[in-house]
Amino acid sequence: MNNQKVKILLVEDDTNLGFLLLEFLESKGFDVKLYRDGISGLTGFKTSVFDFCILDVMLPNMDGFTLAEKIREKNKKVPVVFLTARSMKEDKLKGFRIGIDDYITKPFDEDELLFRIQSILNRVNPERSVESKLIYKLGQFSFDVQNQVLKFGSESKRLTSKESKILAILAKHKNNIVSREDIMQEVWGETDYFIGRSFDVFISKLRKHLDPEPKLKIETIPTVGVILNISE
Numbered sequence: 001m002n003n004q005k006v007k008i009l010l011v012e013d014d015t016n017l018g019f020l021l022l023e024f025l026e027s028k029g030f031d032v033k034l035y036r037d038g039i040s041g042l043t044g045f046k047t048s049v050f051d052f053c054i055l056d057v058m059l060p061n062m063d064g065f066t067l068a069e070k071i072r073e074k075n076k077k078v079p080v081v082f083l084t085a086r087s088m089k090e091d092k093l094k095g096f097r098i099g100i101d102d103y104i105t106k107p108f109d110e111d112e113l114l115f116r117i118q119s120i121l122n123r124v125n126p127e128r129s130v131e132s133k134l135i136y137k138l139g140q141f142s143f144d145v146q147n148q149v150l151k152f153g154s155e156s157k158r159l160t161s162k163e164s165k166i167l168a169i170l171a172k173h174k175n176n177i178v179s180r181e182d183i184m185q186e187v188w189g190e191t192d193y194f195i196g197r198s199f200d201v202f203i204s205k206l207r208k209h210l211d212p213e214p215k216l217k218i219e220t221i222p223t224v225g226v227i228l229n230i231s232e
Helices: 013-026 038-047 064-074 089-098 110-124 161-172 180-187 192-209
Strands: 007-011 031-037 052-056 080-084 102-105 135-138 141-144 149-150 156-160 216-221 225-231
Touching: 007 013, 007 038, 013 031, 013 110, 013 161, 031 038, 038 064, 038 216, 052 064, 052 110, 064 080, 064 089, 080 089, 080 110, 089 102, 102 110, 135 161, 141 161, 161 180, 161 225, 180 192, 180 225, 192 216
Parallel strands: 007 031, 007 052, 052 080, 080 102
Antiparallel strands: 135 141, 141 149, 149 156, 216 225
16 A cells, blocks of 8 residues: 555654654655654554664663664564664664664764665655655545645645644544554653653644534544544
């Protein structure tokens, strides 16, 4: 199937760099999940399906080399790229012996990273390198996921990256409850109190966006999750 975004596992313990890369890659149409240490990154990889992995080498709890080895034990084909401040020849050789696809030394240019990702995807999985559009029909709304555009009649509105990701999850599971924790983990990569407050703000924004269509309602189920109800 070629109707979903390329999903990237990003494991980076530098908070600023992690969020910068997350926002940059999402703006280029990728679906990105960010983790901040090797163990949580491995857990994320085991519990979901990824098309591409970007790993820092110097990670807490489990370093990038070990993480890459464990990823390779589970999936020998998924592309793996190292990001690191270390440029030692021994490190590069060790990475390539594990079976990684590329090795990028910090600091690096974001566009160079993008081209390297695209080049690897073109080589290992060409049918996923160009994404077709996924469009949901939500009552009188049309939601173009890839371009983050919500259209109602002749009016179009471009959603933010997080608004788009949340709405896409709700639309995919329309008329079914999705847990808050699952959505927060999918969109932010974590589920703490402050992320929960931010999540509530985004749900309120989405409700306002969907106001023109009385058949649509985002309902909060206390202590359980949220549901996008679409009545006929």
